[in-house]
Amino acid sequence: MGSENLNNKSIAVLPFQNMSNSLENEFFCDGLTEEIINALAKIKDLAVTSRTSSFYFKNKAVTAKEIREKLKVATFIEGSVRRSRNKMRITVQMIDTIDDFHFWSETFDRKPDDIFQIQDEIGLFIAEKLREHIGHLEIENKLVEPIDVPVAIYREYLKGRYYIMKLDYKNSIKGIKILKDVIHKSPNFSNPYLDINLAYVNMGTMGLLPAFEAYEKAQPYLLKALELDPNSSRSQLNLAWIECWQNWNLKKAYEHANRALEIQQADDIYLTISNFLTVEGKLDAAHNYLDKALQLDPYAAINHHYRGFLYYLQEDYTTAIPYLKKALDLDPKLPFPPIYIGISLLMSGKPNEALTYFGSLEGVSVKDLTKLGGETMCYAYLNEAEKCNDGIKELETYLTTALVDKAFTFLILVNALLDNCEKVIDLVEQAYNNRLPLVLLLNPSPILKHVKHHKRFKDIMLKAIPDNVNYKQKKKYKQALLDSDEIERYTKELEQIMLDYKLYLNPDLSLKDLASYLELPANYVSQLLNLGFQKNFSEYVNTFRVNEFKERILQEESKELTIMAVAYDSGFNSKTVFNTFFKKLEGITPNTYLKSHLEN
Structure with missing residues (x-):
């Protein structure tokens, strides 16, 4: 990739290398990396690669050229931390990816207890050196606010976060236990509440816990975090999600998401706004915001999944599938891509290939009904009535379980493929009355195209999303000027x-x-x-x-x-x-x- 297409005000912070034998120093290295990413993300006009893509390169030897090509950044930071009992040496280097040279290197010798000062000092130092190298940036006097907790407790917090960010069940539970202990010692420290909420939501989303159970466990921690610190970027983003998916108030959801974006540019905020635009059926605008998410985090599996999902909604199935497969390459445990890989095969006229695909699924996709629901959709498409009816009966048994959302989704899609319009609308109405979030994503679904003109369906959708572009008159463009x-x-x-x-x-x-x-x-x-x-x-x-x-x-x-x-x-x-x-x-x-x- 040539430098002419590269934003010169773009930077990645690679995970700091642990130069000690101590696992505790590993927690600090990851925490320091995250804090510097967050600090630099507060600088207007600076595009900062998000955590997922930065940590993709942890413990990997990479060249400046590889970083330039894979992360599309003009500059990157790498560093190391060596710690003894009462001394910490942090080495930081800044590398230009275009001309491949180290234009700045610095060593900081500090006491381990100066942890908050170290984070802010290094963040500001990097920002200043970056400004000298690339031109003007508006930099605040402080980029990292000190946290009012003892250093020992903050170190325990970093340890807990280290484990939950591994994203598997065993480490998430271990991390939650550590963070609960931190809360017991410092009940007014908001970060561990937000991270426990994140851990439960991730486990529910990835099918490691039943979704209903996971979100129920997450909720009180989020509410406490919001009470303690309502104005952080993370808090505003969580409020945006609640307003959209629980309260169905898109106007307020956008307000909170835009507030989060003002505080800090981050890929998950752009992705969230893309989600909201999808709910309204504004798929071109959703693509635009997703572009920004992928620029900041090109190795986030969920971003690639969502690109594929948007193409699926636009009925461009052959374009959708490679993005969905890329998401699974990056995170094989992500539960969403298999649903839309199989449905994209089905809707592009390959029902037998789709049936084989759904039949081959293992692990999470079996537990979260993707295999059962996908196969039943294929039987509906192939007019295999007996197998389809067996699948419908089995899906109906899950309507009173924690998998109610997925069961309703597949039952609605199966009945739409069978052309049972009245049954589809009955199910949609039940889902609406139960305030199930899936209702919002029925709005742009291509499988429900022929149901959308029914008055009952329109009424439900317009109650859920009053400004629903799917029910506005489609615009026909003429060559003449607008009248x-x-x-x-x-x-x-x-x-x-x-x-x-x-x-x-x-x-x-x-x-x-x-x-x-x-x-x-x-x-x-x-x-x-x-x-x-x-x-x-x-x-x-x-x-x-x-x-x-x-x-x-x-x-x-x-x-x-x-x-x-x-x-x-x-x-x-x-x-x-x-x-x-x-x-x-x-x-x-x-x-x-x-x-x-x-x-x-």
Whole structure:
């Protein structure tokens, strides 16, 4: 890959190498790596590779060229930690992947008890050296906030997190036990609550525990974490999930997800917004956000799965399958890809191949009904009535178990393939009445296409998702310009979208992104901005950003921030653009504006 396509403000932090024999030092190495990733992710305009992809290279010897090609970054950090009883030596190197040279190396000799200071110091040092090398970055005075717990307890916390991030059942349970002990000693420390919640949710999602049981166990830990620290990026992301999947309030879900994104850019936040857009049927916009998730975490199995899932929803089955298989290559225990590999084979007219595939499944896919449900779908497609009915009866036995979600999903899909529309709608209604999250993903399902015109089905979907694009009139595009009625309608719709989703807070927002939200071609939206607002794309979006800045700069929490920090928080990614556009719009500089309002 040539350097011309590489974002020069992009960096990966490879896992720090443990140079001691102590396993405890291993916990610290992983914790230090994560903290530096999180610290650098707070810097506006800096694309930081997420944890999953960084840790993919743990204990692997790699060259600068491999990092450039596989992670698509211009710079990476590698380091090591050597620890004795009362001394710790941390060596950090920064490597340019384009020209393959070490342009900075530093050794830090510190006491092991200075753990929080070390994390912040190294994070800031890296940021400063990076700025010297690649150009201006807006850096806060602190990147890592010290945690108000004794160092010994924080070390225990790192140990617990080390085990849960291994993502298997045995280590997750071991990690939860350690973290519960940490909570007992420091009940006001929010991190272990969030991590226990994460461990249970992961086990439920991956089929290592029944989903209902896992989420029920996770819930109280999440609620406590939110009570202790509602404003962290992780807390906001969890609130977004609750608002979407439990409360079915997409407007609030977007608000929390966008707030999480303001605090820290991370692939799972982009993936979450992609999920929400999928629920609404805005699949082009979902692809755009997933692009950003994959840029930050190209080795996250779930990101590749979701790319395949989106292509499946768009009925592009042959494109979907390689992404789904790539996800399984990265994480063979991920439970979702086998469902859609099999269904994609089925829906592309290969029922016998799909039946063989589902029949060959083992492990998680058997326990979570993928094998049973998939085979029953194949029998429905092949008109093998007796085998299909046997499968339906067996699936129905799971409706009163922890696998109720999966049982309903497969029963709905099987009956749709059998063309039992009334039965499908009865099942959807039952799922809706039980507030099962699966209802939200029935909305864009290609297998339910012929059920979607039924009034009962529409009513249920519109109750669950009031602004459901699947039930708006499909737009037919003509070569002529938009007429005055269309311009009026779309200008109102675009204004509402900008306010609801706060798209302008994304510094990388493009005309293509706007177009995907409106479900219009990009050239139509460009024309709409010119005719409806008398603005080009930059002028239109930056007007929102200036208004956001004017609102934020006068708030109490902005008093400790620089003008540019607030400008970046408002969606700008350039000091020159901000100053120029602000003066053009307001007739005065941002500094004069602030002073005049403070004097009043």
